Amino acid sequence: MLKKAIAVVTSGGDSPGMNAAARAVVRTAIYEGVEVYGVHNGYSGMVHDDIVQLTTRSVSDLIQRGGTFLGTARSKSFMTPEGRKTAFENLRKRGIEGLVIIGGDGSLTGGSLLSKETGMPIVGLPGTIDNDVWGMDYTIGCDTACNTIVDAINKLRDTASAHRRIIIVEVMGRHSGWLAMMSGIAGGAEYILVPEVAFDLEEISLELKEMYERGKRYSIIVVAEGAGSGVEIGKIIGEKTEIDTRVSVLGHIQRGGSPTVEDRIKASMLGEKAALAIISGVSDVVYSFNEGQVVGVNLFEAVNNTKTLDPELVRLSRVLA
Template sequence: MKKIAVLTSGGDAPGMNAAVRAVVRYGVRHGLEVIGVRRGYSGLIDGDFVKLEYKDVAGITEKGGTILRTSRCEEFKTEEGRELAAKQIKKHGIEGLVVIGGEGSLTGAHLLYEEHKIPVVGIPATIDNDIGLTDMCIGVDTCLNTVMDAVQKLKDTASSHERAFIVEVMGRHSGYIALMAGLVTGAEAIIVPEIPVDYSQLADRILEERRRGKINSIIIVAEGAASAYTVARHLEYRIGYETRITILGHVQRGGSPTAFDRRLALSMGVEAVDALLDGEVDVMIALQGNKLVRVPIMEALSTKKTIDKKLYEIAYMLS
């Protein structure tokens, strides 16, 4: 193998740049020509390629986002779109592709291999941490630290004004961010898609906490469970006083990656190149325990990852 490519796709996650840097530098060290694909699968279809040298990825580990940029490509979801992408790969003599992204991106990588036998290796990068067979995905730790910092600041003002704050975090299908952020910040309530919420019971708890002298309340809700405004309407009707809403939005995706995310991304990037060199393709690099392993992409995607309900109960008991 002499020439490989790397792309980032879907929602950006802190640490993607560190993974790109590792793929480029480790690949170059092993005598490979490394091509960067701009704009994810859209760039793959359009042939938006750039050769990346050792110097081109200097100083990017600490940067959030992705220097290769990213996009969501509807055309690639079609067989015709994937055929165009495969033609570009073959036209440019690319013998292996590293895909950094979440569920949709990894699905696309698998289809490239299944339909066109393009050698692919996936690296899981999504703040939702909803990819199966890996303990952590790139970007999760940084996201949680961002949310934790924001909630701690909100607790200060909530105490000052004796108010209930409802904080909406990302997580359309997974309550992982909400659960972990709520656990480490001592939120009074955590609302996630996986567990139905009883608003009457929740209101009773907030009122009971108020009677016991607690002067602030933090409710963290995952966007896929309910909107913060819906939660506010339910609670204000029952508790009889006004709440305040904070929607953290895309600030959760940004920022310089933590040490954990940098180390994870760099290690996964190196392992992805090794997998291509070993001829082990259609696999995803996963963290299991303290070790990196290679697992079939579709096995990872078909393994449903759910939140730890015991942690949910612990968060409830400790709040």
């Protein structure tokens, strides 16, 4: 059931490795003799007919770049059935018989509606630094974001140590504490505050006070954005401990940067897998890695279920602190 043409779109927040994934989709399709189109600016470009044919050349010198060369954007009209119908027609008039979507939870949900309503075959890849998609332990960009955060923690440690400060680092992750947990353990943080685990700022402040009285020179507290505002938590801890406390909200630097080897390789493997699957007739599946293997997760299950934080990480963070 070989397709004549497929398309690839990146949607939602960008993440490092999206380019590597899209590149692999394009090269695999061409290797298989299938035409491949790129949709610009996410679903918005799909509705507004901003779709171009891609060649091997279109994706050269791309594997090392952050962001997405296709662009991404929000689209209000794609959130309506009419908008999705227009998007579908724009694909079909070019003979496109399958779509690879690279994006986060919201983008995959949008794709599931397109599939249901129009019958356009859809294969998804999880493109988000948050690693919060159900059914998989990897999302494209999560490894790069962790390394970016740890690099920032290293710099903050210098200045924290010079001043005997408490440094609060607020990191991304939406409802998930995964990024905070990974970067906190790897960065040697004293506390890691995540939405999945209850914490008591009173108790933490008391412990910190004791540590500093015993001579501790600095401490790093990583706060997942889902666990509360870094600024507010810093204010409370500063007042309770009476230790000089500073807050660093890392912000959008976490989404950028040249992808790590892991993100490049895994994104490339997933891009190839997605292209082969959509070409051979698969639909409504999100591909990613779980326990080191490529897995296909039902698109509707992926977007309707909520991933929970690995309790093993939580435990490890306590033993090592």
